[in-house]
Amino acid sequence: MRLADGTVVQGELLLGADGLKSVICQQINGNIPATYTGDAAWRITVPVERLPENFMEQVMMVWMGPGRHVVAYYLRAGALLNFVGLVETEEVSEESWTARFPWERFKADFAGWHVDVQTIIDAADQEGCYRWSLHYRPTIRNWITRRAALLGDAVHPTLPYLAQGACMAIEDGAVLTRALDQADSIVDALQLYQRNRVDRTVRIVNQSTANRTLFHLRTVDEIRASFANRDEGADRNAWLYSYNPLTVELV
Ligand SMILES: Cc1cc2nc3c(=O)[nH]c(=O)nc-3n(C[C@H](O)[C@H](O)[C@H](O)COP(=O)(O)OP(=O)(O)OC[C@H]3O[C@@H](n4cnc5c(N)ncnc54)[C@H](O)[C@@H]3O)c2cc1C
Structure with a gap:
């Protein structure tokens, strides 16, 4: 090579x-063609010292609202809180881990959201707010x-x-x-x-x-209607989280 x-x-x-x-x-x-989804992902990590004590359970939290949602979970055995905020936007930018965007726009994108979401955004390093433009790509066999x-x-x-x-x-x-x-x-x-x-x-x-x-x-x-009859946890346990790449039979 x-x-x-x-x-x-x-x-x-x-x-x-x-x-x-x-x-x-x-x-x-x-x-492989890439097509913009219409979504961007805000990404920050916040050291837990910057958050109120016992701020959030050690589970994955999801908040949903019209046209956007937030996922937050801990990293490094609870030392860091990872926050991903998905928003619909016509503004296409880079697919990049290092594309920084102004904190003020981040805050504005979640104006009026749950108080915990505000607490996390307020605790963010304002110079360290990243935004990734998400693209669809066809699957490859x-x-x-x-x-x-x-x-x-x-x-x-x-x-x-x-x-x-x-x-x-x-x-x-x-x-x-x-x-x-x-x-x-x-x-x-x-x-x-x-x-x-x-x-x-x-x-x-x-x-x-x-x-x-x-x-x-x-x-x-x-x-409400979409989630009323769903059990996301059970569904994912059935096929997604139960897979073990170290023991699954290779055929
Ligand atoms: C907003 C967002 C949230 C996400 N959340 C999750 C999550 O919660 N859980 C999860 O499992 N996944 C998540 N992902 C996906 C996850 O980040 C990626 O799937 C993962 O990083 C892929 O790993 P990789 O090693 O295949 O590729 P990458 O992490 O992209 O690593 C590829 C490496 O190759 C190097 N490289 C590229 N080209 C060259 C070259 N020509 N020569 C030498 N080196 C090169 C790059 O510098 C890079 O270091 C998320 C992604 C995004 C965008």
Whole structure:
């Protein structure tokens, strides 16, 4: 493989784990079109010392309102609160972890929301408010060549509406490792890997896309009606959270 600086490196297997703008995926599958969803994701993390004591239970919290929603959960064993606020906007910006936007706009986007949402936004580092423009991409079923494999966002970029993008990348890594151990050749291992990962990741990506509609209903009545007969926890436990990439049978 020739790198951008001209260096040539050789190996038995190339892993394309280069994220949603993957050049390796582009070489395997050509250009994958991206279409703006109409949504942007505000992202901040807040050290818990900046929040009132026992501010929020150690569970994932979701707030929903017309055309937008908020997800908050703790990271690093409760030391940091992660906050993602999804808003509909016609203003398309970058798909980037480092695109900063003014705190005042963040605050304005959630004006009138629940007091806990205000507390988190008020505790944010005002220079550290990030906004990511979310795009749809078609699902990809071709993950491998004889000597290369794709992994993570490089091959299954997803909307974050099921919070599974990084989880899928970790699962890919575990299954690929096992496939390389089990199969007699790299070619067989890559086929085993692809066979065992594509359907699950396509399902997750499609479910995440469907959740965009569910999470952005227009009225409280619509939201109530949609969730009245659903049990999100039970549904996800049945197929999503119960999957173990270290023990699932590879067929
Ligand atoms: C707003 C938002 C909220 C999210 N929330 C969650 C969540 O709650 N739970 C969850 O599981 N997931 C979540 N995700 C998704 C998660 O962040 C991604 O799925 C995950 O980061 C993908 O990991 P990756 O290693 O495949 O790609 P990346 O994290 O994108 O890493 C790719 C790496 O490759 C490097 N790279 C790229 N091109 C090259 C190159 N040519 N040469 C060398 N290096 C290169 C990049 O610099 C980067 O370090 C969220 C995403 C967004 C946008």
